[in-house]
Amino acid sequence: MSLSDEVLMARALRLAEACRQQCVMAPRTAVLVVRDGEVESEHLGVPNPEQAWANALAGGVEGATLVSPVAPPLGVQDQLMASAPARLVLGQGWRGVGRLELATEVLQQSCARLNPAAGLGRPLVRMKLAMSVDGRTALANGISKWITGEAARADVQNWRARSAALVTGVGTVLADDPRLTVRTGSAEVDGVRRQRIVLDSGFRTPATATLLQDAQGTVEIWGLESPPAGRPECRAVSPDADGRVSLAAVVSDLGDRGCQEILFECGAELAGAVLKSGLLDELVVYIAPKFLGHRGRALVILPDYAEVASEPEMVLADSRKVGEDIRLIFRSRDTTYG
Template sequence: MTTPAFTAIDHAMMARALRLAERGAYTTRPNPMVGCVVAHGDDVVGEGFHVRRGGPHAEVVALAAAGDRARGATAYVTLEPCAHTGSTPPCVDALLAAGVSRVVAAMRDPFPQVDGRGFERLAAAGVDVASGLLEAQARQLNRGFLSRVERGRPWVRVKLAMSLDGRTAAADGDSKWISGEASRADVHRWRARAGAILTASGTVLADDPALTVRFDDDTLFVPPLRVVLDAGLATTHRGRVREGDAPTLYLHAPDARPPRDLDIARRAVAVQDGRLDLHAVMATLGELQINEVHVEAGASLCGGLLKAGLVDEIVLYVAPVLLGEEARPLFDGLDLHTMGERIGLETLETRQVGADLRLILRPRASGTA
């Protein structure tokens, strides 16, 4: 592999490939989002992205569009081309057959069946290979896939809506609606890119959520798995969470008794201190090839996830309303008493969504303010 010396054209083409890759955000899982641009200099001769599992990969789509013009061209791809046969043939074979002279990748693919083998095969065949162009952006795009492959668990995003005084529900438990219509529409885009939408039995009982993706247009998406944490399987006979086309999975304690008159998808997970072990929950979802988990739940589960160090990202909608001191908080169970115990959050993005303010936050590493 050559030492990267990327030009302005290289940067522009990889940025284009990343934009293409993102078009598969709602459909590719559990596969990563990948985009590819085939070009001679600044002349694009083919481009494409991976749409869904089992379909052609981005390189194959782009090479088909390029045809004979791919010979001698540079292929810009957002992830290392695969060198193994999965549900489709190796992309390395397609690149070599097309006669490209150079491959520029944003990053190495850590998936064990790839992990450098694609680069090695291309280089052995005389193709000029370079990697690392816009790698940070590529990692951000596929943070869920990378989390599952590298950490053995999904990327966990917690969605919350609160009043200006930091409350998520009124004192009587009513939470509809703190945020405005524009924010609620925005949430469906976050749901659509997740492999699973996670909630707890308490939320099912209190709010009766459907946890489905609903768009006003014909946006293509794969319905996420709805996951209910219900230690005793107490909510299986009620709630909209089992209605519609989206699948539903109940995670429960090993000693729970399943309902005899209801066929449900379920899996037992370990219990710790009388509650479902949240680390075991995430390991189970990782085994199910879930890349991103989108959490919509009450303060107990959200607090438990944060305390366990399992929250990677918080999407917080702040509405210009006040609910008072008796209203419900964002997180329960954190047991913080001093400034030294505070949990630091990094603000990644601030955006106006209708009348609300949307913040994207990430917990800081332990020990940082």
């Protein structure tokens, strides 16, 4: 019995998911070559969709069905027509070329989640936070290593790996001196160049900061004053209405570069600003089975709201145990993928 379009697309999606951490800028995809109802070959879109389609077509596809979450890129469409497949099954809409038989928008929502920037019109914005049971991120003296366990910290690396840009604030740089790198243990994943952005209105990030000392991706420091001499990583940008680096400008700029997903890992002040911005699509919170005391550092800094209904509200999408910690994933009610 031949496989249905939905079953084939689900298989293509699982294959494409395997390159999520390697294709952080280009759209993620895979191509299946199906003949006589059976999958003949599978092709992964690394480093880009063109590669998956080119590899599929190189094997000969005359009379076959091609299945992919993403429409064929313009650069391979002439080769596609010359190869004479019988049918295309796609996860998104496409006008098509020539007289190819088409089935489009198959498992459309799942395909849209694979490449969220296309549906959102900007990168997906995610933020990761970690806290104790009593909602603290550090002791009163600022010590925070380590709140969560090893399994949770390893899980964070997977969120970093799927992100094209990692964003933090100067407060975190000064307090923790993070590397802000990806350390999954896979050379193919860890070696992908990602953007690392520090939001630092007054350019207080020292030139000796650890994240400036390695070559794993570019580092930019966004501020509001004239950049210090001899610091090419510093970039002056326009302020928002509150006189701070504009988060909307950050997201827009990174979207123009082709970023699919952005991850904020930051302290309480910037975390509060992200929550208030209306840009946050997904919030990942790790809760450790520890108590740090009422004088410990807060998770986020938000205004004093007069009504509960005024506060930022999200929907719990997932809850699971990661090692000894709990991981909660919240999603914005307003996020749609097209």
